[in-house]
Amino acid sequence: MHTDPGRVIRAQAEALGFTRVRFARASDAPGIAAYDAFLSQGRHGSMGWMVASRGPRANPGELLPGVRSAVVLGVDHAWPRPADPGGLTGKVASYAWGRDYHNLVGKRLRRLARDLREALPDLGVYWGVDSRPLIERAWAERSGMGFIGRNCCLIVPGQGSYLFLAVLLIDVDLEPDLPRGGADRHCGSCRRCLDVCPTDAFVDSHQLDARRCISYLTIEHRGAIPEPLRAGMGRWVFGCDLCQEVCPHNHAPPPSPEPDLAPRPDHAWLPLPALLQTPDDVLEQSLLGSPLRRPGAIGLKRNACVVLGNLGDVAAIPVLEAQRHRGDLVVEHAEWALDRLGAGS
């Protein structure tokens, strides 16, 4: 058995395909002041779980009694965007082109935790990716993996933000890696992300109102998309990458080593008429194992109607009219799109 837990953990994490491995002290939780400010302004919208899970986000000891250190892990996911097929297609955020990262990273974390318990039998471990109560970007910032850009993303200077984050808490001390300093040091006078956001979701640098963010509206939000924000969605049918696409740190991201994250056919640009014509259950079945499944068939069809309205192509009229028989919120979004195309009833 190796005696230095840091070396064991780093070696095992790298062997499992984590492209970035950093350590941070975990005596308290980073980022909780920003988190509380976000909640107190209601910027989480309908993501009520963010309120419910505030406690353990602030106190990692609730997740792992005796916690001492955090292992912050990253997986690069950048693949080149497939060429725009044009026509009646909608744009998908790049993180969602391939296999669902919750599965991919989650499986690896489970394996890592198991391997570590074998190598270091007394080790206490708690791990999470995305859905567990950990403010991952703040942990990543503390570990020096990168800095928080004005666009709120964790950016590795010069290598960009196209990476998934995960955190593993452990109950032994590790030599912490150092943070990279103040956020402004790396954004300088650049404000491209703040200027490009089509729905004005940034309240200020490092502060997002999720209720206005296309990512929230198209993925997390379950009801109608507020009308004033629909035109700003443009072609984004699932998520949005604009504030990352314009970032100079993302001009040449390291290519992802994960074939599973490569774009699946039609998953970077969704063919919208086909999506609307597919029965809901068949659509959901076809998206098993993809992040695209999260909004459900109704959410995806709602989004597709908005994008078809924004595309301004009258070829979409028949497929939008065919939604009128539905008894859910897709109908109202189809009517909105038809109005925009000059074909309202």
Ligand code: B12
């Ligand atoms: C809720 C959520 C969302 C919400 C709200 C996003 C938000 N900005 O708060 C919505 C649905 C809008 C969303 C969108 C996206 N998300 Co999201 N999301 C989350 C989730 C589950 C929680 C985030 C959270 O707690 N937000 C509350 C705010 C206050 O916290 P925060 O932004 O994470 O971090 C702040 C604090 O840490 C504080 N802070 C801490 N230390 C420091 C230090 C300094 C110097 C400063 C100034 C600030 C600061 O400022 C940070 C920035 O606001 C995390 C996973 C997780 N468990 O953390 C993923 C996560 C943040 N999302 C992720 C991704 C990929 C996205 C999208 C890019 C997806 C897309 N393409 O559509 C967009 C990006 C939108 C954007 N510009 O932020 C990745 C980010 C990877 C990265 N490199 O940053 C995460 C980490 C998931 C993962 N496991 O990889 N997301």
Ligand code: SF4
């Ligand atoms: S993801 Fe898109 S909508 Fe959300 S803040 Fe960034 S640019 Fe704005």
Ligand code: SF4
């Ligand atoms: S676009 Fe500019 S301001 Fe925004 S995160 Fe990147 S460097 Fe910072």
